[in-house]
Amino acid sequence: MTRTAGPPSQTHDLVLRGGRVLDPETGHDALADVGVTGGTITAVSARPLVGRRTLDVRGLVVAPGFIDMHSHSHDVAGHRLQAMDGVTTALELEAGLSPVDEGYRQAAAEGRPLNYGFSASWCQARMAAVGGLPHGGGMHAALGLLGNPAWQREATGTQVDEMLELLRLDLAAGALGIGVVVGYAPRVKPEEYLAVSRLAAESGRPTYTHARDLVEQFPDVPIDGAHEIARAAAETGVHAHYCHITSTSRLHSDKVMRLMDDTRAEGGRISTEAYPYGAGMTAIGAAFLAPELLAATGLTPDGIVHAATGERMANAERLREVRAEDPAGLAIAHFLNEADPFEQSLIDRALLHPSTVVGSDAMPLTWTNGRPDPLAWPLPPTAVTHPRTSGTFAKVLRRYVRELGALTLLEAVSRSSFGPARILQDSVPAMRRKGRVQPGCDADLIVFDADTVTDRATYEHSTRPSLGFAHVLVGGVPVVQDGTLCLDALPGRPVRA
Numbered sequence: 130m131t132r133t134a135g136p137p138s139q140t141h142d143l144v145l146r147g148g149r150v151l152d153p154e155t156g157h158d159a160l161a162d163v164g165v166t167g168g169t170i171t172a173v174s175a176r177p178l179v180g181r182r183t184l185d186v187r188g189l190v191v192a193p194g195f196i197d198m199h200s201h202s203h204d205v206a207g208h209r210l211q212a213m214d215g216v217t218t219a220l221e222l223e224a225g226l227s228p229v230d231e232g233y234r235q236a237a238a239e240g241r242p243l244n245y246g247f248s249a250s251w252c253q254a255r256m257a258a259v260g261g262l263p264h265g266g267g268m269h270a271a272l273g274l275l276g277n278p279a280w281q282r283e284a285t286g287t288q289v290d291e292m293l294e295l296l297r298l299d300l301a302a303g304a305l306g307i308g309v310v311v312g313y314a315p316r317v318k319p320e321e322y323l324a325v326s327r328l329a330a331e332s333g334r335p336t337y338t339h340a341r342d343l344v345e346q347f348p349d350v351p352i353d354g355a356h357e358i359a360r361a362a363a364e365t366g367v368h369a370h371y372c373h374i375t376s377t378s379r380l381h382s383d384k385v386m387r388l389m390d391d392t393r394a395e396g397g398r399i400s401t402e403a404y405p406y407g408a409g410m411t412a413i414g415a416a417f418l419a420p421e422l423l424a425a426t427g428l429t430p431d432g433i434v435h436a437a438t439g440e441r442m443a444n445a446e447r448l449r450e451v452r453a454e455d456p457a458g459l460a461i462a463h464f465l466n467e468a469d470p471f472e473q474s475l476i477d478r479a480l481l482h483p484s485t486v487v488g489s490d491a492m493p494l495t496w497t498n499g500r501p502d503p504l505a506w507p508l509p510p511t512a513v514t515h516p517r518t519s520g521t522f523a524k525v526l527r528r529y530v531r532e533l534g535a536l537t538l539l540e541a542v543s544r545s546s547f548g549p550a551r552i553l554q555d556s557v558p559a560m561r562r563k564g565r566v567q568p569g570c571d572a573d574l575i576v577f578d579a580d581t582v583t584d585r586a587t588y589e590h591s592t593r594p595s596l597g598f599a600h601v602l603v604g605g606v607p608v609v610q611d612g613t614l615c616l617d618a619l620p621g622r623p624v625r626a
């Protein structure tokens with residue numbers, strides 16, 4: 130098969146020679162040369178291509194770079210860890226940013242290894258309009274205020290209007306939809322969630338939701354968190370993306386997946402995402418980590434580990450103290466036990482469901498000495514995070530393709546690249562050129578060894594980069610070369626609606 134954009138004799142800037150080329154959209158899975166010129170794939174050909182530069186990738190897989198729909202890792206250090214895990218586009222959609230332009234401007238000014246993009250943040254808009262708190266300040270400001278009750282309180286009609294106006298401005302600025310972490314303010318009125326969904330639907334962009342609690346967890350919740358998402362899709366026509374479905378559904382994941390299937394069958398536009406770990410990570414001051422609420426969701430204080438100190442919460446009293454001292458401090462929360470076969474099977478089933486894409490929920494680094502050094506590489510031991518930041522995508526290849534044989538390589542690659550591109554492309558046309566290895570598409574490409582690619586990050590050693598990705602190209606520019614990070618490479622471009 131030959132699929133070339135220009136004449137066969139064309140000389141490409143770069144030729145990836147003789148790899149096993151996977152294109153999830155067409156199902157192509159065969160040996161081929163891939164030509165790249167500038168930032169674009171210029172040929173995929175079974176016959177040898179001519180390049181000014183040639184990389185011999187025989188024995189390796191050539192695939193579209195992974196598109197992470199759920200990355201809170203906005204800085205260079207976080208992007209580097211994700212690049213080593215095969216990611217070429219890291220999008221902040223669940224939390225989002227408001228004002229969204231702040232995020233785009235900062236990333237453009239500083240430069241980023243990976244492509245980046247942001248949704249509008251319901252939470253930051255609410256912090257300003259309802260909480261009377263400062264508007265903006267990025268992810269760190271948002272994490273700092275996440276546990277502050279001021280923004281979680283009931284809103285007046287005028288306040289909701291003000292908040293919607295801020296979100297409207299963000300959508301006009303190119304936000305990729307609206308991130309709604311309603312699970313962090315679980316007492317807000319269901320009407321407000323519907324109004325936000327309606328605004329997103331009107332703009333033709335999705336919502337990305339961290340669901341509120343389920344009725345099984347809290348019988349008095351204003352509306353069941355899963356039902357709320359299904360209802361919004363049905364009543365407003367919004368495309369509702371259900372973030373990290375196991376981390377909020379926990380023991381009820383099977384039931385929630387079925388409800389989403391039913392909603393889709395009735396015409397609702399629902400997409401789902403999961404990561405392959407049984408623990409979450411968030412600000413220890415988050416509403417749902419209050420000691421008196423843990424039991425209902427199956428958590429215990431000793432399942433919560435403060436990242437900055439490594440301290441496991443001995444009891445409810447200690448948890449209360451740490452929440453008061455360092456509400457923005459990140460903590461690992463073990464909500465499903467990976468050592469328990471049944472609980473692990475819930476994660477597996479959600480991840481293997483045909484409609485699920487892989488999203489890492491990559492977190493910002495915590496610096497245990499209090500002195501961030503985001504340009505240091507390799508990362509010093511004072512940088513810690515959740516292993517999902519470093520290892521999600523390689524873990525999917527290791528566990529589900531190689532160890533369990535539950536996914537073909539093409540399926541696993543599809544869930545990590547083409548799947549997210551397809552979810553986004555109706556509202557973000559730029560995504561039609563991503564997640565594919567076809568002439569005319571963006572040269573966001575990864576080259577890896579399918580037999581050895583593996584995650585190495587653990588809860589104890591959370592910033593160990595994955596191994597096995599030989600080359601990672603972002604817009605044709607190497608950010609990883611021969612398995613080594615390119616320290617100066619900042620080819621990341623903004624993705625906007």
Ligand SMILES: [Zn+2]
Pocket residue numbers: 223339372373
């Ligand atoms: Zn979340």
